[in-house]
Amino acid sequence: MQEGIAIGVLCVLVGGVAAQWIAWRLKLPAIVLLFALGLLVGPVFGIIHPSVTFGRFLSPMVGLAVAIIVFEGGLALDFREWRAAGEGVLRLTAFALPINWALGTLAAHYVGQLGWGPAFLFGAITVVTGPTVVLPLLRHTRLQRRTAAFLRWEAILNDPVGAILATLVLEVLLMRTGAGPGAFLTGILPNMLLSLGLAIVAGVLPALLVRWAFLRDQMPEILKTPVLLTTALMVYAGCNARMEGAGLMASTVFGMALANLKVPGISELRRFKESLVVLMVSALFVILTADLDRAVLARLSWPIIGLTVTLLFVVRPLAILISTARSSLTGPERLLAAWIAPRGIVAAAVAGVAGLRLQQAGYPTAELVMPAVFATIAATMVLHGFTLRPLARRLKLTLSNSPGLAVVGASGWTTDLVGVLNRLDVPVLLVDTFPGALAAARAEQVPVLQAELLSQHGLHGLEDSPVDYLIAATPDPIYNGLVCARLAPELGRERAFQVSPGTGKLDLYRGLSRDARGKVLGQEGWDFPTLDRLYREGWRFEAVPALDPSLDQLPEPEPAIPVSIGQPAPLPLMIVRQGGRLVVMSVEDVAQAEAIAGDMTVLLCPPAPAGRAPRVELFVTA
Numbered sequence: 001m002q003e004g005i006a007i008g009v010l011c012v013l014v015g016g017v018a019a020q021w022i023a024w025r026l027k028l029p030a031i032v033l034l035f036a037l038g039l040l041v042g043p044v045f046g047i048i049h050p051s052v053t054f055g056r057f058l059s060p061m062v063g064l065a066v067a068i069i070v071f072e073g074g075l076a077l078d079f080r081e082w083r084a085a086g087e088g089v090l091r092l093t094a095f096a097l098p099i100n101w102a103l104g105t106l107a108a109h110y111v112g113q114l115g116w117g118p119a120f121l122f123g124a125i126t127v128v129t130g131p132t133v134v135l136p137l138l139r140h141t142r143l144q145r146r147t148a149a150f151l152r153w154e155a156i157l158n159d160p161v162g163a164i165l166a167t168l169v170l171e172v173l174l175m176r177t178g179a180g181p182g183a184f185l186t187g188i189l190p191n192m193l194l195s196l197g198l199a200i201v202a203g204v205l206p207a208l209l210v211r212w213a214f215l216r217d218q219m220p221e222i223l224k225t226p227v228l229l230t231t232a233l234m235v236y237a238g239c240n241a242r243m244e245g246a247g248l249m250a251s252t253v254f255g256m257a258l259a260n261l262k263v264p265g266i267s268e269l270r271r272f273k274e275s276l277v278v279l280m281v282s283a284l285f286v287i288l289t290a291d292l293d294r295a296v297l298a299r300l301s302w303p304i305i306g307l308t309v310t311l312l313f314v315v316r317p318l319a320i321l322i323s324t325a326r327s328s329l330t331g332p333e334r335l336l337a338a339w340i341a342p343r344g345i346v347a348a349a350v351a352g353v354a355g356l357r358l359q360q361a362g363y364p365t366a367e368l369v370m371p372a373v374f375a376t377i378a379a380t381m382v383l384h385g386f387t388l389r390p391l392a393r394r395l396k397l398t399l400s401n402s403p404g405l406a407v408v409g410a411s412g413w414t415t416d417l418v419g420v421l422n423r424l425d426v427p428v429l430l431v432d433t434f435p436g437a438l439a440a441a442r443a444e445q446v447p448v449l450q451a452e453l454l455s456q457h458g459l460h461g462l463e464d465s466p467v468d469y470l471i472a473a474t475p476d477p478i479y480n481g482l483v484c485a486r487l488a489p490e491l492g493r494e495r496a497f498q499v500s501p502g503t504g505k506l507d508l509y510r511g512l513s514r515d516a517r518g519k520v521l522g523q524e525g526w527d528f529p530t531l532d533r534l535y536r537e538g539w540r541f542e543a544v545p546a547l548d549p550s551l552d553q554l555p556e557p558e559p560a561i562p563v564s565i566g567q568p569a570p571l572p573l574m575i576v577r578q579g580g581r582l583v584v585m586s587v588e589d590v591a592q593a594e595a596i597a598g599d600m601t602v603l604l605c606p607p608a609p610a611g612r613a614p615r616v617e618l619f620v621t622a
Contacts, residue, residue: 011048012290015041016282029140029385031133031342034282035378038289043297050291062288062349065280066132067236067251068229069345072277073131073156074255075266080460088146088329089153092337095323097158100127101165103315112307112372115365117173121358122369124169125351126311126376128162130344131155132281133381137342141389142399145464147333151340159346160252163245168192170354174361195243202235203253211263225272228258244353248346281345288348292374299371308375312383316341332395340388342380347373402427402580404466408453408483409474410437411528413535415446417573417602420541422446424576424600427466431458453483462487469495469582471521475528477501484518494519497584500527519586522573531604538607541573546595570603 019037023030041047050058105123108114114122134155138148210228213219219227232251240247258266320338329337355369392398404427407414418428418441430441431449438448447465451458470487472480480498488496496518520526575583575595583593595601 011041012050012283012286013279016286017279019286020278020282029137029381029388030282031136031285031344031381032385034285035289035381038286039292041286042290043292043294048290050287058287058291059349059353062284062345063240063247064233064236065284066345066349067233067247069132069277069280069284070156070159070248071229071232071236071251071255072274073135073152073159074252074257075259076135077153077156077256077259079260087327088150088324088333088337089157091324091327091329092150092154092320093157093161096154096319097127097161097165099319099323100315103319104311107307107310107315108372111303111310112368113303113365114368114372115363117363118355118358118366118369121166121169121173121354122372124162124166125347125354125369125373126343127165128158128343128347129155129341130159130346132284132346133342133344133385134340135277136281137340137385137388141392142466143392144397144399147336147392147397150329150333150337154337156252160245160248163248163346163350164192164196164243165245166350166354167244170357173358173363192243195239195246196249198242199235199239199246199250200253202239202250203255204257206231206235207254207257207261207263210258211261214264228266245350284345288345296371296374299368300375304368304372304375307372308379311376312379332397336392336395336397339391340384342384343373343377344381348377399427399464399466402466403468403582404428405469405471405582406431406449406462406465406467408432408470408472408480410434410441410448411473411475411532411535413531413539413541413604414471414473415440415444416535416541418446419444420543420602421576424543426576426580426582429462429465429467431462454486467491469584470497470518471584472496472498472518473521473528473531475532477517477527481517485516488518495584497521497586499531500524502527519584519588522571522585523587526571534604539604540607541602542570542605543576543600543602546575546597546599546601568606570605572601572603574602576600576602 015037016034019033020030022028023033042049054061101123103123104126105119108119108122109116112119112122129151131152134151138152143151210231214224232254235250235254236247238247239250317338321334324334324337351370351373355366355373358369359366389398402425405418405421406429407418408431410430410432414430418430421428422444427447429447429449430438431451431453432438433450433452435450438450441448449458449461449465451461453459453462468491470484470491472483474480477498477500481501484496484498493514498518498521500520500523501517572585574585575593576599577583578598585593
């Protein structure tokens with residue numbers, strides 16, 4: 001038995017992580033591959049049977065994992081976004097949810113041929129747009145900040161509300177076999193309102209307590225992340241014991257409170273929980289899909305397929321267009337929200353429990369609730385997963401289709417660099433705190449950000465720009481390393497660069513740790529004073545087509561040969577590939593990239609021979 005559980009867990013984790021990696025390499029939505037993997041190892045080949053392997057522990061395990069996922073989603077809900085997206089979020093939640101429920105119920109009854117009771121339950125389950133699906137899709141798609149906020153807030157807020165609504169509908173339907181209709185007003189409704197109130201209190205009070213303890217240094221660093229995760233699970237379990245679905249709301253509220261109370265130490269939790277949530281989402285999608293019974297798939301019929309099509313092309317678009325009429329949402333934003341509504345883990349988990357209870361109560365067609373919800377989940381994950389990015393691009397709601405570069409520190413040579421890249425249509429952003437230093441870049445129509453990058457204002461400003469690469473180029477090497485260390489987990493350590501901290505500082509034993517700095521820009525000798533001196537001596541950046549015949553006339557210095565021998569040679573800094581991808585040169589790269597036909601090479605070129613620059617001791621690569 002124990003070996004079976006261990007093998008099941010291993011298969012789920014290895015398969016889920018492998019699917020995530022393949023999706024990253026092929027630039028595909030990971031949820032689609034996870035869903036396909038679950039079908040293959042479960043209903044198709046019967047390799048794993050989660051219900052048999054994990055038994056009665058499966059449902060609590062899924063619940064706790066979902067609690068951590070919605071807690072992570074709550075941490076992403078910053079009330080500052082409400083200023084720009086507040087009306088849209090309100091329209092997509094408070095207004096669109098009841099319309100979705102009503103239209104979904106009608107579609108389930110008249111198109112899916114479900115009885116009124118199961119139809120009401122199906123409509124309540126499918127109002128959610130799960131964060132387990134939406135958040136990975138948003139990471140995969142570079143949506144504008146306001147548009148992404150609409151989808152993020154809707155998914156995270158609707159998830160617990162939809163679970164509570166389904167629970168409420170189920171209790172009302174089960175009253176037929178128990179107490180009279182008056183029990184709803186005297187028992188179910190007061191209990192629901194009390195549970196919701198307790199969920200809000202249970203989310204806010206622990207956040208205030210955590211803030212008090214963290215601000216007064218009453219918690220060691222090593223315990224901060226475990227305490228926060230444990231508290232999120234605790235508030236989930238406590239509130240869920242009183243009412244199904246209330247635990248999800250409590251976990252969400254707890255995350256929102258932590259994010260907006262500015263609790264110190266949250267940044268470390270964010271990095272850890274992002275990795276944890278990726279692992280959990282991978283495992284949950286595989287487990288819940290693999291747990292589908294073949295009998296459920298056998299119940300898929302033309303009415304259920306018609307119901308799925310109606311939900312996709314009629315119910316959701318009509319509900320969104322009605323609820324957002326005469327709102328601040330633009331036409332493209334309304335169209336995107338009308339189409340993108342993937343359902344996820346919560347819908348599957350609620351349908352599995354509620355549908356079975358309704359079937360046991362004797363409701364006709366209750367056995368169709370699970371296959372109908374499954375068909376909706378499958379269709380929305382596949383269709384919305386593959387169409388979100390191209391549709392957003394067509395509606396011009398993405399930040400940029402090309403990778404962007406942020407340069408921190410405005411000086412003569414960095415302004416010259418971003419100017420050259422801007423003329424190549426590479427999305428660039430020059431960041432500095434001093435407005436005078438940014439004046440030259442502004443004059444060339446280069447996007448700038450006047451902010452301390454490590455402040456909340458600076459980080460939020462960075463989110464509004466399509467930034468995939470970073471070059472920290474201030475005169476302070478320690479600050480450059482701090483910026484790279486802060487942003488490397490989000491951008492990727494291979495995309496965070498800084499000017500060299502100086503010759504000898506890259507020694508792995510005595511120098512700056514790789515975790516405390518970015519990759520060295522160019523060669524080890526290219527520190528800020530050297531690059532600044534070259535600029536003052538007349539060196540300038542130029543973009544030259546790769547394999548251009550004129551390049552053959554340039555002297556080719558051998559690796560590790562000082563430029564002072566003979567005529568100064570151009571120094572290669574980066575390659576702009578066709579399609580906009582950047583390759584930034586670094587001495588720390590194991591394999592040096594080579595430009596091919598169609599690429600543009602960005603070089604730091606010496607002055608013309610008539611104004612030959614003084615010789616400098618600088619090492620370059622060929």
